[in-house]
Amino acid sequence: xxxxxxxxxxxxxxxxxxxxxxxxxKSSTILFLYVNRPCVVIGRNQNPWMEVNLDLLRCxxxxxxxxxxxxxxxxxxxxxxxGTVFHDLGNVNWSVICPSASFxxxxxxxxxxxxxxxxxxxxxxxxxNDRHDIVVGPSEKETYKxxxxxxxxxxxxxxxxxxxxxxxxHLPVVSSLLRSPAEGYMQSxxxxxxxxxxxxxxxxxxxxxxxxxxxxxxxxxxxxxxxxVDAETAGEATWIxxxxxxxxxxxxxxxxxxxxxxxxxxxxxDPRPRPPLP
Amino acid sequence: MxxxxxxxxxxxxxxxxxxxxxxxxxxxxxxxxxxVVKMPALSPTMTxxxxxxxxxxxxxxxEPGEVLVEIETDKxxxxxxxxxxxxxxxxxxxxxxxxxxVGNPIAILVEEGTDISxxxxxxxxxxxxxxxxxxxxxxxxxxxxxxxxxxxxxxxEPEESGSSGKLETSxxxxxxxxxxxxxxxxxxxxxVRSIKGSGPGGKITEEDVNKAASAPAAGAAAPAGALYExxxxxxxxxxxxxxxxxSMAENPHYFVSSSLSVSKLLKLRQALNSQADGRYxxxxxxxxxxxxxxxxxxxxxxxxxxxxxVIRQFNTVDVSVAVATPNGLITPIVxxxxxxxxxxxxxxxxxxxxxxxxNKLKPEEYQGGTISISNMGMNPAVERFTAVIxxxxxxxxxxxxxxxxxxxxxxxxxxxxxxxxxxIVVTGSFDHKVVDGAVGAExxxxxxxxxxxxxxxxx
Numbered sequence: 067x068x069x070x071x072x073x074x075x076x077x078x079x080x081x082x083x084x085x086x087x088x089x090x091x092k093s094s095t096i097l098f099l100y101v102n103r104p105c106v107v108i109g110r111n112q113n114p115w116m117e118v119n120l121d122l123l124r125c126x127x128x129x130x131x132x133x134x135x136x137x138x139x140x141x142x143x144x145x146x147x148x149g150t151v152f153h154d155l156g157n158v159n160w161s162v163i164c165p166s167a168s169f170x171x172x173x174x175x176x177x178x179x180x181x182x183x184x185x186x187x188x189x190x191x192x193x194x195n196d197r198h199d200i201v202v203g204p205s206e207k208e209t210y211k212x213x214x215x216x217x218x219x220x221x222x223x224x225x226x227x228x229x230x231x232x233x234x235x236h237l238p239v240v241s242s243l244l245r246s247p248a249e250g251y252m253q254s255x256x257x258x259x260x261x262x263x264x265x266x267x268x269x270x271x272x273x274x275x276x277x278x279x280x281x282x283x284x285x286x287x288x289x290x291x292x293x294x295v296d297a298e299t300a301g302e303a304t305w306i307x308x309x310x311x312x313x314x315x316x317x318x319x320x321x322x323x324x325x326x327x328x329x330x331x332x333x334x335x336d337p338r339p340r341p342p343l344p
Numbered sequence: 345m346x347x348x349x350x351x352x353x354x355x356x357x358x359x360x361x362x363x364x365x366x367x368x369x370x371x372x373x374x375x376x377x378x379x380v381v382k383m384p385a386l387s388p389t390m391t392x393x394x395x396x397x398x399x400x401x402x403x404x405x406x407e408p409g410e411v412l413v414e415i416e417t418d419k420x421x422x423x424x425x426x427x428x429x430x431x432x433x434x435x436x437x438x439x440x441x442x443x444x445x446v447g448n449p450i451a452i453l454v455e456e457g458t459d460i461s462x463x464x465x466x467x468x469x470x471x472x473x474x475x476x477x478x479x480x481x482x483x484x485x486x487x488x489x490x491x492x493x494x495x496x497x498x499x500x501e502p503e504e505s506g507s508s509g510k511l512e513t514s515x516x517x518x519x520x521x522x523x524x525x526x527x528x529x530x531x532x533x534x535x536v537r538s539i540k541g542s543g544p545g546g547k548i549t550e551e552d553v554n555k556a557a558s559a560p561a562a563g564a565a566a567p568a569g570a571l572y573e574x575x576x577x578x579x580x581x582x583x584x585x586x587x588x589x590x591s592m593a594e595n596p597h598y599f600v601s602s603s604l605s606v607s608k609l610l611k612l613r614q615a616l617n618s619q620a621d622g623r624y625x626x627x628x629x630x631x632x633x634x635x636x637x638x639x640x641x642x643x644x645x646x647x648x649x650x651x652x653x654v655i656r657q658f659n660t661v662d663v664s665v666a667v668a669t670p671n672g673l674i675t676p677i678v679x680x681x682x683x684x685x686x687x688x689x690x691x692x693x694x695x696x697x698x699x700x701x702x703n704k705l706k707p708e709e710y711q712g713g714t715i716s717i718s719n720m721g722m723n724p725a726v727e728r729f730t731a732v733i734x735x736x737x738x739x740x741x742x743x744x745x746x747x748x749x750x751x752x753x754x755x756x757x758x759x760x761x762x763x764x765x766x767x768i769v770v771t772g773s774f775d776h777k778v779v780d781g782a783v784g785a786e787x788x789x790x791x792x793x794x795x796x797x798x799x800x801x802x803x
Contacts, residue, residue, distance in 0.1 A: 109419075110396065111414075111416050111421070146419075147417075147418075147419045147420055147421035148421075215419060216421070217419055217421065219386065219420055219422040219423070221423075255439070255440025256440065324396070326440075
């Protein structure tokens with residue numbers, strides 16, 4: 067079963083994703099594809115102050131068309147693990163929900179599926195690396211990340227989702243957005259992101275979506291067609307509305323950060339020299 | 345006046361005692377009956393995880409299926425649902441703790457009605473201590489020799505402790521080491537007990553750990569590099585080790601060797617293959633398997649298994665074929681050999697070997713079997729060898745490589761001359777519990793008969 071979402075609202079899309087994870091048939095395999103408006107998405111156990119330049123986020127990023135205008139950027143904490151990524155209209159998110167037994171055998175299964183879709187579209191060097199990312203690049207030494215993965219497991223079900231940088235206009239600003247000036251002062255028990263150089267694959271959203279649906283259909287025969295989720299009715303469904311409210315709250319966004327310390331001078335537990343204060 | 349002096353002395357003693365003797369002040373109070381909750385393996389490959397948000401706090405009761413704590417490992421976020429009833433008594437690993445190895449204690453659970461406050465002073469040591477997560481796949485760098493030093497040995501861990509108290513000896517006491525340094529030691533694979541502390545009161549600091557980690561590397565850092573390489577033992581290796589050890593211990597092996605003339609067999613094989621038209625390609629192994637089927641039908645005692653109280657004599661011959669894969673040895677089974685023709689056997693063997701190498705065998709494809717064959721004939725250096733019986737089977741045939749042997753031949757006119765014959769030496773290993781010497785020899789005779797006169801396969 068394949069679903070797509072016409073909405074660009076990251077909270078709604080993530081809520082729909084969770085809804086699909088928790089409420090669909092236990093033996094089913096589902097593909098959900100969605101695109102978000104510009105936002106930075108951190109992992110469940112990450113520390114936003116360490117991962118993101120919140121100042122820059124608040125100001126918004128320069129619009130690609132009119133450099134004086136600024137595009138607002140959301141900060142979203144997702145429910146799956148892993149690191150921090152940047153989403154925008156040139157990035158397509160793919161999400162596969164399947165029984166956890168088949169997941170346990172192969173974490174790369176669906177990343178491979180998406181790689182195949184890319185190769186079919188002419189990106190010949192698309193491949194999956196050890197961190198379950200999809201990379202392109204002429205050699206082992208020179209690779210660029212185009213997709214990062216994260217997972218969420220519940221009883222009997224597994225969610226594997228990833229991003230795909232197709233034609234993001236904001237690539238140059240991503241690295242400064244994902245670098246926090248507070249990093250040197252903090253020590254965190256949260257999950258740290260692993261940085262990689264990124265690149266666009268330079269394909270259109272539609273053709274990519276079609277290719278992934280194609281590969282998914284090949285892997286799981288007997289698909290029941292693509293369902294376009296009706297954003298309005300989805301938003302109204304109680305479960306989804308509540309979920310949206312939860313993930314859009316400060317309590318979830320910031321309050322779920324694991325323990326960390328912040329100090330402007332070296333301490334016994336953290337004797338690293340501090341960067342000069344601004 | 346004397347009192348403060350004495351107290352100072354006792355305190356002094358206590359300070360040193362932390363390093364050398366067990367602390368005189370901390371005997372273990374007896375704890376009420378409790379269960380130690382350990383870090384679960386939430387996927388088959390998980391070795392360690394990070395503790396996320398706790399779903400319950402001490403004092404909360406928990407029902408089966410409720411989320412106790414969230415765990416993250418390698419980008420996967422998982423809810424640990426506890427499957428029993430109880431009350432959370434103490435959390436041993438707080439949110440944010442990283443790299444907690446699977447099997448290490450993370451919390452304490454008690455039954456409803458138990459006094460929780462008794463556990464306030466409960467520590468990890470009371471739960472049995474912890475071990476560092478297994479070292480990652482080793483790299484070829486200079487520091488590999490230090491990374492290969494075994495992780496600190498885990499303290500004995502009781503699953504459930506009774507109401508009797510425990511006294512700890514100085515040997516089990518954790519060394520005087522800061523949390524930071526301990527984590528660093530775990531990361532570098534350095535045994536904390538072997539480090540001498542240089543901090544206050546003999547405390548082991550991060551510097552000490554770093555020195556300890558690099559010292560062995562520095563010593564071994566000759567131009568040649570590390571002196572040895574510790575290869576982690578894979579699951580497959582462990583299985584092979586335990587099963588074959590068991591076999592050697594339980595089965596009184598004896599061996600019967602025979603030199604078989606395979607000239608006729610090779611000719612028949614060539615003839616059949618030349619007519620194959622791509623439908624099949626027979627190998628010598630296929631003939632051997634078929635012959636094993638025939639011999640085993642004629643001497644069914646060999647096609648048996650020692651079970652509890654009975655010897656199970658099988659009516660079908662399922663031959664386990666030893667296949668060497670990059671991961672190790674595995675024995676997929678060709679079932680019902682006595683009913684299959686050479687072509688059928690050939691196809692089955694090829695398919696199973698491919699699956700074995702791709703790691704795609706299903707359990708029923710390699711578990712079972714009534715007799716085994718191990719063929720080293722493709723290695724010309726191997727003339728003959730003896731194989732280990734696969735439990736619970738009673739026999740295995742070890743096949744050497746083909747050799748040209750000069751044999752005397754009687755000519756029609758009464759003179760003797762020499763001919764070249766192609767021979768293989770096969771050695772059968774038999775379990776004397778099931779197969780007596782004469783029976784094993786009988787089987788070998790039947791086997792030899794069929795191999796040397798392969799047309800008898802038609803009978």
